[in-house]
Structure formats: structure tokens, C-alpha cells
Amino acid sequence: MTVKHAGLRLIDEKGLRHDGRRPDELRPVAMRVGVLSNADGSALFEIGKTKVLAAVYGPREPPQRHTMLPDRAVLRVRYHMAPFSTMDRKSPAPSRREIELSKVIREALEPVVIAELYPRTAIDVFVEVLQADGGTRTAGVTAASLALADAGIPMKGLVAGVAVGKVDGVIVLDVDELEDSAGEADLPIAAAPDIGLITLFQLNGVLSRQELEEAVEMGLSAIRRLVDMEKETLRSSVTVMPGE
Amino acid sequence: MSMLSRLTGKRVEPGDVVGVIEEYQPGPGTYVDDGVIRASVMGVVVVNESSRVVEVRPHKSLRTPRRCTSALGVVTSVRHDLVVASLIGEVSLKPHPRFMGEYSGIFDGAIPIQLISEEYVKDIYEYYRVGDIVVAKIVSSSNPYTLSTKGPQYGVIYGLCSKCGGLLVSESNKTVKCQSCGSVEPRKASIIQPTRLPLSRLRYSIWRR
């Protein structure tokens, strides 16, 4: 969807964005864990109007035995958008985009999940986009990271993601849908800052070498803040000590 | 006093540093990345100064079947040489029988005929029936798990009466009795009191695939 909004200015004379944010400013963020009773772990992540719910089940036996691995758990990830999450109703049947993003999100989580501890099992991660306003795949990674930790799945570190973009020639953090559709580039990035790994990296659009470096730096610094918030959210979610 | 012993009791999240391998051994709930010991789960740090082990006690313990522990399961099929069961959760037998919690999913286990009882098993149907709730020992370390019910604690806790559908509870180590109609059926019965394992508290693992 590359609708060019003719004459629309995304950066004003003060250098502020269409919603009043500075280029390096995130939209308001909210995180909650343990929001579902059935799932082993769950989280709701909101960034601006983007709302994403993630649930984790397992380690459990996958329904098809042949999908098991002898030396580790398999991760199964589904990214899916609710029909009412977009301006025009989205058909609930999985699109090619959702199939790709499911893979991209899984590969953003694989590097941190310590799957070797649970051979011959499956860890299922379900990401449901309840409302889409840009950055849903990276919001999905952030929600999934919280849900995995909430489920008690061993991880090397928490992950978070954010979409960096270029609008009106300026590198901006956390692009929303308007900036994504009208902007020149969109760079979704996710990382586990504790272990210094970028786990999701895509670029749709054109950036110079220098712009790319600036975008990655901007993204990583926001991801560090998001992971700190994840830790704070997890810390405040626990009220009872384990009776081990 | 080293900096790390002050870490004991500290709340940590996955990825947080809890030690270095020059000083400590990584224990449960931790992993080593480039010489640094980090938490892999959210929980509380416990440093054992005498063994030099640092571990993270998880706030939410993830339970999967483990070798040499006991499991609560439901018999899902009985073949001439094998009893297949769905394992629901962990049971601790000492100091007294107690349900420790559900597994993170339902796991398959099997009792081969030679591990059903200490005695020679001639007719497997005299020992188990589909629908029986059993306590069994896990004797293998990966799934599908091999189970054993040799020993007085192991065997059927509850069964369903084949006449009236009522609840069967153990009467002797070889029989169970229906609480509704009084009918007696043969089983490999456990000596554990059914009330020790309140199944009504199970969360959602009430189905098998």
C-alpha cells in the first residue's frame, strides 16, 4: 500500500510530526501481562492506537508428532489480524503477509528462547492484532516476549521491537500507519539488548548508509527503553512468592 | 562479602546479570553467555556461598514430566501389552501424597505390561481400564514417557464403574469399589487416599486430544 498523500506534510517547520511527536519519540506505551486465564502466559501491548495481544501455550505435545525435534522444543508462531483491526474489514483468512510475518516474528524469538530444555515439545505463541496503526509486527514481538516470560519459558533475554522510518527526509521513531504509507522508508527492528542481538531486521524503502546507521541506533535505543519497561511490567505483575 | 551474595533475594528478569563464571557456577534458572551468568526466567536470585552456585527461583515454575518423579495421568487406551495414559500433572509422594501442579500441556506416557505390577500380569484388563485416573512413576527422560506402577503407592486412584458410571475408589490393592452401586472391579489400585489429590482444582487440562 503505497498511497502517496500528495501535498501532505509529515514534518512541520518546527521539526515535529503530524501527531506532534519529535522524530525520536515513541507513541504512548502500555504493557500488561497475565490478561488471559487459559493461556500459560499472555500480554497486551499498546503503542499509540496499535493494540496487540499475545498468548503462549506450552511446552506441550504438538498435535502432529512429526513436527517434534529430538533435541529441542519447536516454536510455533501465528501472527493474525482481527477483522476489525483495520479501516477496511480484513478477511480473517490468513493472508500472505500474515504468513510471512508469522515467520519473521518466530525468527525474532528463536534466538532468545532456550528451546533445548524441552525436547520433543512445542511452544506455541499466538499474536492477535486487535487494532493496527503501524508497527504491528514489532509490537507482536514485544507482546510475545512478555507473554513468554509470563509463561515462565526460559529466555536468554527479553526482546522488544519498534518500526523506524523515514518521512519527509527525516529518520523518525515508531512510525504509525500514515507515516508508513506516506513515508519513504520503513525499518522494523527487534532486539534483545541484554545479549546484544538484533533478531528482526527488515527494510522496506530506500535509505543511505548513513541514514541506515542512524535508524538502527534510534531503534536500538528505543528497544532498550521498551525492554526496561517489560522488566518493570513483569516485576509488578508478581505479587505472590512461589511455594516451591 | 562479595557483591553477589548481596544479590540473594533480588528480583530479576530474563537477561539480567546474576554472576560471572570466574566466581560462580550457573544453577537452575540461569545460563552462561560470554562468561557472564544471566537469569533465564523471572524470579528471585539465590546464591549458595558454600557450593558457589547461583540460581534463579522462578516465580512461575514451568512443569514438564521429569524422570524419577510421579505423575497423575488418565488411561486413554489399553492394549494387550501396553497401557497408554495422558499425563496431567506432578504428584509428590513424600512426606504425604500431594498434587504439585499441572504440566504446561498434556503429555503421553505408556506403562509396558512388565512395569504394571511386581507380580506376573496375565490379563492386562484386570489391571487398568480406559478412563482410570492413575499415579505412576516416570522412568524415562523424554516423551513419550515410560511409566511404572510397581509399588503400593502407584496405580488407580479413581475409576469409572462399568455398570453405573459411578466413581470407583480403591478397596484393596487389587480391587476398586463403586461408591454408587457397590460393584467391585479388579484393578491395580493405589493405596493413596483419593481425597489427597483433589482433581476438581485442575485448571483446564480436562481434555485429551
Next chain:
Amino acid sequence: MSTTPYKLPIVPMIKKQSYLSLYRKGARIDGRDLETPRNVRIETGVIEKAEGSAIARLGNTQVIAGVKIDVGSPFRDTPDQGVLTVHAEFVPLASPLFEPGPPDENAVELARVVDRSLREVGAVDLSSLAIRPGEKVWMLWVDLYILDHDGNLFDASMLAAMAALLDARLPEYEELESGEIMVDKSRKGEPLKIDHRVVTVTIAKVDEYLIVDPTLDEETIADAKIVVAVDEEKRIVGAQKTGGSGMTREEILKAVDIAGKASEVYFKALNEAISKG
């Protein structure tokens, strides 16, 4: 093809005994009596991008309903009426039993029962949805999204659907000279014309007991359920027996009576949410 459910419950009988002994005393494991629904919480306007939305929570059960409104062509046999479609998704995050995939028979049944309960009584005035009769009408999509399944998806879904429809606003539009309709969804216009408010009350039969708003555990041990749709005047505007056992004439009539009374609880929660929203 519909098959007898083969995902067999594994510890239902043991639970059933303890549930039945409570029912005998007129009580339930969560402290309710047999004829009272769980705590109902409804919130509207939870999805700004939808033209109408609501989340309904019935105990631990959570359902979101989103209403999307587009311009389309009417059906040939109802040229001057808008089109209402109800769709349900059992997303796999809601239950360890739900698998990804197209809606199964349970999801289709749920959507159709909600659809009929709205349609038969004329809850939404579909004739008010004609833009140019015979040519252009509003199409209403009610999408039900099950988020957490702890039983009684029917009542929770119906409450969410009704609240979302009451929350919905038609988008503003312009008719171009070419006759095309240009919809501007960023501008919200008139609310939908809702002529009747409807709820469903689900009653499960467990042995000889009839219990309102069963939890997932209670549905597991239930022989059958009956879903009764009721409007604010307590008229019966739809019903469906579901589950693989029969019910007697007396049981069905008693269930209908119980439904009328229990509907008051749902209507109170619904009306409160709407006046607040």
C-alpha cells in the same frame, strides 16, 4: 460433515460428582446459585478503528465484537435493506483446544445463533441502511473474536455483539456526480437504528439440574445446553438446543422461564455500559 466430539474429557466424572453434590444444595463451585449468571462486565469503544466495538467479560470468558461498515450492493430479494453479517473466530490464544484454521462447526453455529437472534426480531432496522435503494446499501460486519474461553461463549458473544452495534456510528459519506459513494471513515455520523435490544441466556442441563451461564467445566459435564434469545419485553426471539443429549418438554419450558429472569442481569449490564459509553 459433523462428527461426535472426539476430544474426550478426561476427568469430568470425578468433577461431576462434586458439582452435582453442590447442585443438590442449590449451590455452585464459584458461589453462585443455579440461576444467576457470572459477573458481567461490558466496555464499549475499545477498538477506535472499528465503527463500533465492545468487549464483554462473563467471569473469565472474554469476547470482543467489532462492527465494520462498508458500502455494498443489496441482496436482490431485499433491494432496500442493508446487509448484516455475523462472523465468529475461535482464535487459538483463547483455549488450548482451539487450533488455527477456518471456523469449525462450533464457531459457525455461534455466529449463526447470534445472527438469527438479531435478525428475526429486527434488532437492527436494516431498511434504515439503504443509501440508494436497490443500488447502494450499508453492509454491517459483526466480527466476534473469542479471546478467553471459560464457557458460555453464546451469551458473552451476544452481549459483545449487541453492545458493539449500539456503540456503532455510520461513517460520513458523499455521493459523487458519477454516483459513486465516497466514505470518510474518519468522520463518525449517526448511530445505527436499533429497534430492539436482545440477549441470549444459555442454560445447561446437568443430570436433572438446569444451570444458567455454565463455566467451561460445567459445559464439559453438561448433557446439553439450550440458548434462549430474549428481548427487553421478555419475548422469546430465538432458541437453540446444542449438545449431544435430549431435553424433555418440561425442561425446555422451565429453561425458557429461567432465561426470562436471568436476562435482567444481562440487560442491566448492557444498558449500563451503553449509557456510560
